[in-house]
Amino acid sequence: xxxxPGSPLTRPSAVxxxxxxxxxxxxxxxxxxxxxxxxxVLFVDIRDPRELARLGTIPGSFRAPRGMLEFWVDPASPxxxxxxxxxxxxxxxxxxxxxxxxxAKTLQEMGLDNVAHLDGGFTAWQEAGQPVETV
Ligand SMILES: O=S(=O)([O-])[S-]
Numbered sequence: 001x002x003x004x005p006g007s008p009l010t011r012p013s014a015v016x017x018x019x020x021x022x023x024x025x026x027x028x029x030x031x032x033x034x035x036x037x038x039x040x041v042l043f044v045d046i047r048d049p050r051e052l053a054r055l056g057t058i059p060g061s062f063r064a065p066r067g068m069l070e071f072w073v074d075p076a077s078p079x080x081x082x083x084x085x086x087x088x089x090x091x092x093x094x095x096x097x098x099x100x101x102x103x104a105k106t107l108q109e110m111g112l113d114n115v116a117h118l119d120g121g122f123t124a125w126q127e128a129g130q131p132v133e134t135v
Pocket of ligand 1: 094095096097098099100121
């Protein structure tokens with residue numbers, strides 16, 4: 001059967017995000033802010049570089065575009081980045097927490113057991129008046 005353009009998808013993005021959020025650790029801005037200075041936590045900005053250039057980022061965060069993340073965390077991949085596999089808890093964030101929820105679920109499925117995401121993303125972080133670093 002051919003899908004009619006514009007008709008609902010079998011698994012809409014909102015359903016996928018809701019399912020992801022139900023199976024990952026969702027961290028509030030307040031709780032994330034308390035983790036910011038910790039050596040055992042790495043904030044990972046998975047937004048597009050243009051978003052970072054326009055809006056800035058969370059100070060000290062590691063930049064890992066979502067499109068590469070599965071490969072950057074995988075020791076078996078030629079794109080492996082040991083910085084993402086240091087034993088630190090990874091706190092992923094994006095614009096509003098949708099991409100980071102999906103990505104945190106994926107990394108969890110890949111075998112990372114200490115990954116979370118920032119609920120509300122960078123938008124919520126900024127709205128709460130938390131520090132922002134220019135990129
Ligand atoms: O993925 S998003 O929450 O930045 S729109």
